[in-house]
Amino acid sequence: MEKRDWMKEGWLVPAFGLRVLVFAFTITLGFLSADTSEAMLWGGLLLIASVPGTIAAAHPVFGRLGRLAEVLVIVLGTLSPEGWYGWLLPYLVAPLGGAAMFGGLREDRVRPDSPQNVFARYPGLIEAGVLTVIAAAALGGTAISAGGNLGSPRYAVECATAVCFGVLAAGTGHWLRHLLNAGVPSGSRPYAEATALLTQLRAVTRQLPGGTLDPGGIATDIVHRLRGLSDADRAAVLVAGGGNRLVVLAQSADDRVDWETSLPANAMLADSWADQQAHIGDTSLARSTTGPVSSMVVPLVAERRTVGLALLECDAPDRFTPETAEEVVTGLGAAALRLETALLFDEVRSIATTEERQRLAREIHDGIAQELAMLGYGIDHALAQLPEGADDSGAQLQELRDEVTRLVTELRLSLFELRSEVDRLGGLTTAIADYARTVGASAGLRVHLSLDEGGARLPAATEAELLRIAQEAMTNARKHARAENLWVTCEIDPPYARIEVADDGKGLDGDGGDGRYGLTIMSERAERIRGSLEIRPRKPHGTTVAVLLAASARPGSVSSEAVRE
Structure with a gap:
């Protein structure tokens, strides 16, 4: 009503x-x-x-x-x-x-x-x-x-x-x-x-610079502004990720930094989040930092709510002062409010997407899946009623029954893909590994997994997009490649991530229209999370699909040039 x-x-x-x-x-x-x-x-x-x-x-x-x-x-x-x-x-x-x-x-x-x-x-x-x-x-x-x-x-x-x-x-x-x-x-x-709030949000979104609300882009802009204001050697923006853990949304450093993401593990992080005040100290904010440092934590506060934390480190002790903290807070301006708006918009979009995927799964399960199952039962009954000697009719019915079985298997995999989500405790690599095993078991593929995920987590929306890209790549390998082996590599070190799916199938030359459409979808998903998607042949035969996120956050480790080699 x-x-x-x-x-x-x-x-x-x-x-x-x-x-x-x-x-x-x-x-x-x-x-x-x-x-x-x-x-x-x-x-x-x-x-x-x-x-x-x-x-x-x-x-x-x-x-x-x-x-x-x-x-x-x-x-x-x-x-x-x-x-x-x-x-x-x-x-x-x-x-x-x-x-x-x-x-x-x-x-x-x-x-x-x-x-x-x-x-x-x-x-x-x-x-x-x-x-x-x-x-x-x-x-x-x-x-x-x-x-x-x-x-x-x-x-x-x-x-x-x-x-x-x-x-x-x-x-x-x-x-x-x-x-x-x-x-x-x-x-x-x-x-x-x-309805009123979403209508206003839609109007505001269209008026924003760039026409989008991207948490990663806003966080990256904050990081660059932090380094310019404070002359820090390392800087990062962390937001809430559930429980007492934070998520690295963006960072900037000359070397790889393993930021501390647990609030109870670092008093500066916990105090700054609770009292909404900037804190300066000589305690490292990263597990990978050694030696004397000067560190500063600045809370990102919007409408009296802590949205996230801005972390800064400098290798020179006593570099940061209260005056520096005041300049940083003043220089950030309304960045916290922009970041909170983007995070809220991202959460609303994620909830809506999840609800729609669950609805589609229910519609498929209660509709066409049930009808195909009944069709299979009807074919089985017809096969049982065939008189002896009707070999041609029996062969045709058996071919039809095999096709129905194949369609039912496809629907089951589609339902599994629609319902699969990144578990809050399991992580992205667990979700990708579960799907790879399911695809391998259904298609008779040998699955080779290489998983490397630390304790830090990517934002939930980013994890969801990476999961969908990996699922689409594995689905293409199963349906179009005619492969025997499937290699899945997951490397997660927020904000850096690399997901690679390779097969030893026939390659891209014989790929049909459905596969090409899947490649377009993967490219759109990678662009949405500001990542890069690369699709290339695998020697001696096959295809490799790789998505790379925040490559600059992990210098000397994996880059697009290294991936090509």
């Missing part, structure tokens, strides 16, 4: 009816207690002032201005030097009640952690209170300072009564608004809020 905007739909009709009744009552009092000409004059002014608040009650500008105009007409008419026109006072219930019902900030347009949230908790009451103060101050001040009718006790009592009824109407309007909002099914509110 969708959430209906009752302030713009059905509830404007009864609100309009109540305003008409109050206006008719007020005009009747005017004709009974004042001259006809005066009643018509002030009644006409009140009618004109009431138009915006009646037909555009929920409008954030016209509705508010209309209610303010109504209050001003009531006050000016009551304080007119021509005489006391107290018959206008009962109409105060209309603007004050309308302000409580339709005024203020809309609840669904205010973030829960925003400073404006207090206004969203009591929508309209702030506006109704302001209007009440204006009316009470003008009328009360006149009652105290003026003489004649305006200074009489009757005047004060009538004004006080009208203001009290107006306050009562405002309270009733607030109660109705709260009651009606509470009547909306609570389960629909998160969806409406999520």
Whole structure:
């Protein structure tokens, strides 16, 4: 059930009816207690002032201005030097009640952690209170300072009564608004809020430089800025990776650096994450660093939340000072907010992708997979019913049965691929190895695994893309290469990664359209995580598919030139 905007739909009709009744009552009092000409004059002014608040009650500008105009007409008419026109006072219930019902900030347009949230908790009451103060101050001040009718006790009592009824109407309007909002099914509110936020995110994403939200690119920019601001020898950006471990999102160094990614293992990391303050020390931030160093940890804080940590190291002791830390913090500016936005967008996209893959797997399993299984059972029954001597028909049915078996096997592998994910504890190499063994067992391939993964992890979205690339490469080898052996190499040292899948099949020359489409998909996935994909022949025959991520993060180890050799 969708959430209906009752302030713009059905509830404007009864609100309009109540305003008409109050206006008719007020005009009747005017004709009974004042001259006809005066009643018509002030009644006409009140009618004109009431138009915006009646037909555009929920409008954030016209509705508010209309209610303010109504209050001003009531006050000016009551304080007119021509005489006391107290018959206008009962109409105060209309603007004050309308302000409580339709005024203020809309609840669904205010973030829960925003400073404006207090206004969203009591929508309209702030506006109704302001209007009440204006009316009470003008009328009360006149009652105290003026003489004649305006200074009489009757005047004060009538004004006080009208203001009290107006306050009562405002309270009733607030109660109705709260009651009606509470009547909306609570389960629909998160969806409406999520829709609004995602719509805004889509619009913002299109306006960003480069048109994308890439955590790796933003982190790389932060690293380059860090080295420029601090003259550090090594720098890295780490973000949360689950539990008390961090993930190396980007780094820059002349040599390979094995950064510490466990918060409990390094007090500087844990303290900086907890107190959101920059810390300077002489303790190494990397397990691979030896000798005296000067180190600094700067938290990346966005909206009072720690998004990640910026790590800097210098081989010269006492290089970093509090002034350096202040310059780094100032120089980073809004980088933390950009990084958090990119990480949130990446997480939303990952969740949506996972949900869609699970949905497709369910559709295939409950649909075509079941129908193919029933078809296979039907062919088996037909084979059993064949008379003796029907060799040709039996051979054709057996060929058809073999083809159905092959299709069922393909579907099972497709389901396994759709459902397979990188386990939070197992790691990327475990997921790739499991899939390689499954493919090898189904296709009769000898699988040779070479796995090298340390304790540090890549970002979850990056691991997912690398897994899909490896799966597609192995699927192509199984379906198109006619290979006998499959070599799978995984080397993970965040932010560096190398995944290589090689076979001894017929190579790329005879590859069909499906295989070519798979190569395009792999290339798009590699580009999405800012990696490089290389597809080359394998000597003496076969194909090698290699994806390389952050090659510069591991100098002297593996480069694209080394891979070609």
